[in-house]
Amino acid sequence: MKFLDQARIFIKSGNGGGGAVAFRREKYVEFGGPAGGNGGRGGDVIVECVDGLNTLIDYRYMQHYKADAGIGGMGKDRTGPNGEHIVLRVPVGTQVFEEDNETLLADFTAVGQKIILLTGGNGGFGNAHFKSSSNRAPRHANPGLPGIEKWIWLRLKLIADAGLVGLPNAGKSTFLSSVSAAKPKIADYPFTTLHPNLGVVRIGEKDFVLADIPGLIEGAHEGAGIGDRFLGHVERCVVNVHLIDGTSEDVVASYKTIRTELNAYGNGLADKKQIVVLNKIDALTDEMVKEKLAALRPVIKGELLAASAASKKGVDQVLFAIVRALDQKKLNQIEAEKTPEEKQWSP
Numbered sequence: 001m002k003f004l005d006q007a008r009i010f011i012k013s014g015n016g017g018g019g020a021v022a023f024r025r026e027k028y029v030e031f032g033g034p035a036g037g038n039g040g041r042g043g044d045v046i047v048e049c050v051d052g053l054n055t056l057i058d059y060r061y062m063q064h065y066k067a068d069a070g071i072g073g074m075g076k077d078r079t080g081p082n083g084e085h086i087v088l089r090v091p092v093g094t095q096v097f098e099e100d101n102e103t104l105l106a107d108f109t110a111v112g113q114k115i116i117l118l119t120g121g122n123g124g125f126g127n128a129h130f131k132s133s134s135n136r137a138p139r140h141a142n143p144g145l146p147g148i149e150k151w152i153w154l155r156l157k158l159i160a161d162a163g164l165v166g167l168p169n170a171g172k173s174t175f176l177s178s179v180s181a182a183k184p185k186i187a188d189y190p191f192t193t194l195h196p197n198l199g200v201v202r203i204g205e206k207d208f209v210l211a212d213i214p215g216l217i218e219g220a221h222e223g224a225g226i227g228d229r230f231l232g233h234v235e236r237c238v239v240n241v242h243l244i245d246g247t248s249e250d251v252v253a254s255y256k257t258i259r260t261e262l263n264a265y266g267n268g269l270a271d272k273k274q275i276v277v278l279n280k281i282d283a284l285t286d287e288m289v290k291e292k293l294a295a296l297r298p299v300i301k302g303e304l305l306a307a308s309a310a311s312k313k314g315v316d317q318v319l320f321a322i323v324r325a326l327d328q329k330k331l332n333q334i335e336a337e338k339t340p341e342e343k344q345w346s347p
Contacts, residue, residue, distance in 0.1 A: 005156040007059035014042025014067040014083035016121035016144025022075030035077050036127040039144045042120025043067030043083035049108035053091035056156050073126040097153040121145035158196055160211035162322045163234030166243040167254055168215030171279040175309035176212040196233045203319040216261045231265050239273045239325040246280040251292045275303045275321050282308035
């Protein structure tokens, strides 16, 4: 299935049905008079987060969604049926934006979440509604209210615990394939990965989801290379694993390039906990590994590790570091949710 993480669609709620103008003229029926029913309500536009989806590809080929209109009222005080709702099903991690692609309307982070994005128009009143002591035979009814229409953006941000970032050919896809059952495309040329990949990693008794996104290059925030549009997929991650190609001539420049792009992107990515990994150490001598780690330490805040995704040397240490970061995040959340009394209590 082709991956699509952004789509622009048109939505419209249903028009309300018009009220009816009708009168009772049945023989032998006492107290005849106005008997026009109200119109039915138009259908709503609903967005629901469902399981089993991981892309917005369905919205690439169908871009217009309209709920059904309410049916008009009928004689004998019969109210018209309501219009059918239309439900847009989206994967976990989907955000809904206004047409400006900046104003957030909804953020779906769990299966089962549902919102009414647009409500249908109310049905019009029939002439029976206007009957009064001074107006015994009204001959007018209200039309139904029109539905609401707009263009919106759907944007998917994958739900992952940890994300892999780095320059093209830093070994991100190889790392993901070596620690999970994911099978991303791997080749010896830049930009092999063209869309994000997810893998479930198990280390010890812990499981977590790892995301691999296409590589960044200098100027990605200005659209260079694939650009930074896929960085949204690691915004929700607790920790980012920054892989550096150990075979590159200047590992410090490689590190600073990615940090510059993360800072330019914003949205808190540069402030996230990071684990920096000097990758591809199987292609280096021990002395070269020590030299490159020594060059990186002065410019790095956080953990600095060395590993080889291809030979799996040092990979477990990286995974355990990710688990520690995830556990610490959970402890911080639990501590933040405690009441002042609970924080002061001690055995």
